[in-house]
Each structure stands twice: as C-alpha cells, then as structure tokens.
Amino acid sequence: MPSRRRLLAGVGVGAVGIAGGTSVLDVEFAADTVSASTSGETDWPMARYDPSGTGYNPSATGPEDGVEVAWQQDTESNMYGLSAPILVGETLYAVGQQSLVAFERDTGEIRFTRDGQYWSSPARAPARAYRSDTLAVCGREGLYGLSAGGGYEVLGRSIGTERWHSPGQESQRWSSSSPREQSPVTADETVYGIVPNTDRVVALDASSGRVRWERTVGDERSTGSNRPAVRDGVVYVSSYPGDVVAFDAETGDVHWSAKPDPGEETPMTYYEFHPPTATDEGLVVPYRTGVVLLDPADGSVLWEYTHDGNATDGSAAVADGTVFVTDGEESLHAIDLERGEREWTAEYVPDTDPVVADGIVYLGYQFPELVAIDAETGERRWRYEEATYFTQPIVGDGVLYVLTDDGLLALEEAE
Known part of the structure; x- marks a missing residue:
C-alpha cells in the first residue's frame, strides 16, 4: 500500500450537445476516503489538541534549538485572522x-480548496455514515459538518463538502477585524460547540448533525x-460573567x-473567565x-x-503537572498544577494560547x-520573526505548523 493515501481523480464530461451547442463540464474530484491516521504519524486533530483542551500532545516533537523553513505554501484565499490548523x-x-x-503534510501541496464562510479551527470526528x-467548524450561521475528503468541485461550486448545518443565526456583529468564533470540540462521534452569537452549548451527531442536546450557559448578564472542554463523560463550559x-x-x-x-478584595474582572x-x-x-x-x-x-x-484572551496549556498561561502584560507563567504555586515566569507580552x-x-x-x-526552566530556546502575523501553532513529528499572513508555514529543526 502506498504511504500516501491521497487519491485525486479527474472526471471530464465533454461534447454534450445542448440546444445545438456544446458544453464542457470539468469536474475535480477529491475522493471521500480521508480518515483517521493509521500510519503511526502524530496527529493534532482539533484546536488545543484534545477534547480536554490541554494544548499538549505527549507523542509530538518539534524544533528545539533553532528553526528553518521546511516548506511554505501560499493560498489564493486570505488566511489572515483565524485559528490554528x-x-x-x-x-x-x-x-x-x-x-x-x-x-499535503510533507510538502505543503494543496490538495483542495472549498469555499465557505467558516470562522474557526476545524475539529475532526469519525463519522459512521461516511467513508x-x-x-466540525463554526460558520456564519451556526455549526457545520464538512467532508474531510473535500467532496468535489463542479464548475467552481463545491458539491458534497457540507454534510450538515446545525441551528444558528447570522451574526449581526460588526468588527473591523476578521470574524472569530469558538472552535468546536469532538469526542468519539459527537461534536460539542457554542452556537455563534449565543450562550447555547450543543451536542451534535458527527454524521448527521442531529442535535442530541442543547443547553444555555450563564444568565441574563452573560456576554458569551x-x-x-470534555473529559471523563463531562462537558465543562465557562462564560465571561463568571459562570x-x-x-x-x-x-x-x-x-x-x-x-x-x-x-470582597478581588476585582470584578475575576468574572471574565476564559x-x-x-x-x-x-x-x-x-x-x-x-x-x-x-x-x-x-x-x-x-x-x-x-x-x-490584564489577560483579556487566551487559555491555559497543561503538560506534565504544569499549567502554562500568559498574563497579557509581560509574562508567561508556569504554575504547579497540584499546588497552584509559581514554578517560573518568562518574558512574553501578548495574550495567547500556549501549546506544548x-x-x-x-x-x-x-504579533511578529x-x-x-523551555518548559522546565522558562529559558527562551528560539525566536522566528519572518512574518507579520502568526496564529496558534501545532506540532507534529519534529515539525511545527503555523498559519501566517502568507499562508501555511512548516518549520523544522535548523541544521
């Protein structure tokens, strides 16, 4: 069996007479055969890696002491402003x-591009009804289930890409920045997500999009x-007002x-949970x-x-008994998970979502x-500044992947 499971077939239907004329239908088909990794390669199947939201893959490795570009792939569509790959x-x-x-993982070759108003990182889930x-991804009008194989494209239109669409409504919010919604989480064959522009959490069947349950989080003061986070059969959701x-x-x-x-001595900003x-x-x-x-x-x-x-954004990564979180002003903090005591701080200014x-x-x-x-000492190992924008990165087998203003970038250990 080839090591690459990529299967692209071109189907052309030509010389079709219509009202005395000729129409040519060009179809590019990306076979619907993409499934979970069986090759032993290290995956990162959703934002923050796992349903628990740890941002830590114990099997992954990345560049340690310096980086160089393994490949970079520009895209025709603007990738600026959204979440991690x-x-x-x-x-x-x-x-x-x-x-x-x-x-394509090793080369960056684009396998397919499908149009759609999608606003978050996708999350992979097995789907028993499909090959x-x-x-699962948040979009302009709710949550969507997309084919990992991409469906196919006919005359510039995507066919079979969207499998289902959960209830939602088009956002009325205006912003000068790119749209951004909370990324869904998947566990087994269920998608858990926040319906855009609401305080409703839903559980959806990954195959059909059927709503298994839907609940409201927070109260009348809630702003989002x-x-x-999903662990041991429980779904945990926080809201900005403190629920x-x-x-x-x-x-x-x-x-x-x-x-x-x-x-009494803690300010009201305590309630702004991440x-x-x-x-x-x-x-x-x-x-x-x-x-x-x-x-x-x-x-x-x-x-x-x-x-x-003054952390207005970001989430915590947890790895090997240590919590890593940014404070929005000047530091990354390493905190002992069991005792809640500081292990070290390192200079780092923005709010963000660390991965380990x-x-x-x-x-x-x-931020450029x-x-x-270093997770043990807080020592800075390397810095890369050859872009004007970076999203949250992910890590595979010795390679770090990150979206930039120029497309998708793969970084490996420098020689």
Whole structure:
C-alpha cells in the first residue's frame, strides 16, 4: 500500500450537445476516503489538541534549538485572522476567511480548496455514515459538518463538502477585524460547540448533525460562552460573567453550576473567565488577573493563582503537572498544577494560547514573533520573526505548523 493515501481523480464530461451547442463540464474530484491516521504519524486533530483542551500532545516533537523553513505554501484565499490548523494523518486543514484548504503534510501541496464562510479551527470526528471523517467548524450561521475528503468541485461550486448545518443565526456583529468564533470540540462521534452569537452549548451527531442536546450557559448578564472542554463523560463550559457549568456529555443534564465567589478584595474582572482546561487534578480556568483550579465534582475552588496581569484572551496549556498561561502584560507563567504555586515566569507580552510538545512551550500571536520556551526552566530556546502575523501553532513529528499572513508555514529543526 502506498504511504500516501491521497487519491485525486479527474472526471471530464465533454461534447454534450445542448440546444445545438456544446458544453464542457470539468469536474475535480477529491475522493471521500480521508480518515483517521493509521500510519503511526502524530496527529493534532482539533484546536488545543484534545477534547480536554490541554494544548499538549505527549507523542509530538518539534524544533528545539533553532528553526528553518521546511516548506511554505501560499493560498489564493486570505488566511489572515483565524485559528490554528489541524493535522489528521497525511493532511493539514486550515480555515481562511472564505474557504477550507487541505494541504499535503510533507510538502505543503494543496490538495483542495472549498469555499465557505467558516470562522474557526476545524475539529475532526469519525463519522459512521461516511467513508471519511467529519470536520466540525463554526460558520456564519451556526455549526457545520464538512467532508474531510473535500467532496468535489463542479464548475467552481463545491458539491458534497457540507454534510450538515446545525441551528444558528447570522451574526449581526460588526468588527473591523476578521470574524472569530469558538472552535468546536469532538469526542468519539459527537461534536460539542457554542452556537455563534449565543450562550447555547450543543451536542451534535458527527454524521448527521442531529442535535442530541442543547443547553444555555450563564444568565441574563452573560456576554458569551467559551470553547467547551470534555473529559471523563463531562462537558465543562465557562462564560465571561463568571459562570462555570458541568454537563453530562451523553444527556446534557447539569451535574453542577458554579459562580465562584471572589471575595470582597478581588476585582470584578475575576468574572471574565476564559476557556477551561480539564485535567485529572481539576478544571483549570484562567481569568483576567489569574487562574483558578475548580473541583470537577462540584465546582468549588481548590486553589487560586493571582498574577495581577490584564489577560483579556487566551487559555491555559497543561503538560506534565504544569499549567502554562500568559498574563497579557509581560509574562508567561508556569504554575504547579497540584499546588497552584509559581514554578517560573518568562518574558512574553501578548495574550495567547500556549501549546506544548516534548518539553517545549510554543507561542504565536497576531504579533511578529513565534517563540519556543523551555518548559522546565522558562529559558527562551528560539525566536522566528519572518512574518507579520502568526496564529496558534501545532506540532507534529519534529515539525511545527503555523498559519501566517502568507499562508501555511512548516518549520523544522535548523541544521
């Protein structure tokens, strides 16, 4: 069997007489056979790597002491402003402002481009009704299930790319920046996501898009909910005003709903929760000026770490018993997961979502710098500045992949 499962077939139907004329139909078909990796290669199947949102793949390795470009692939569509790519088997998927693009893992060759108003990183889920996986993604009017094989294209139109569309509504928000929605999370054959422009979390069948359950997070003060985290049959969702809710992943029943009391001396910005990360020790939830660890059994506070920063965005990565989080002002913090005590801080300014692989913390942002920091010491290992924009990176087998203003970039260890 070839090591590459890519199968592209060109189908042409020509010389079709219509009303005395001739019409030529050119069809490019990307066979619907893309599925989960079976080659032993390291995947990164959704934003933050896993349903728990850890941002850590224990099997992955990346550049450690310096980087050079393995390949770079420009795209016709503008890739600026959205989230991380994902990696499934031999294919990388990235979402731009107007399209879904699939790239060959080793070379960056574009396998297909499909038009669509998609606003988040995709998340891969097995789909029993199809020969290929489903890619769940947030779009302008809700959540969509896309064919990982791309369907096919006829006369410039995508056919078979969209398998289903969940309930939603077109956003009425206006912004001078690119649209950005919370990326879905997948576990087994279920998609968990936040319906755009609402505080509703939904569980959808990955094959059909059927709504298994739908619940509202927060109260009348709520201004938005964050990307869910799923672990041990429980879905955890936080909202900006300070609500954290644990739902049964199968039924949607509420296990608990908590609004941690910050006390009289803690400012109201405590309530501006960021996306949670689910771990064995508890639920890690960053907020503007710190981080809390909540008991997964009832939502009570196990410890609180205060950094007195101004973090308006970003989430926590968790690897080997350490929490990594940015404070939005000047530092990346490494915090002991069990005790909530500082291990070290390293200079890093923007709010972002760290990712970790093989003892290295990688950080990228809408800022002309991509950096690697030693997870044990906080020492900066390397810096890459040859672009004006970086998204959140992902890591594979010795290679780091990141979207830039020029397309998709693959970086490997420098000679």
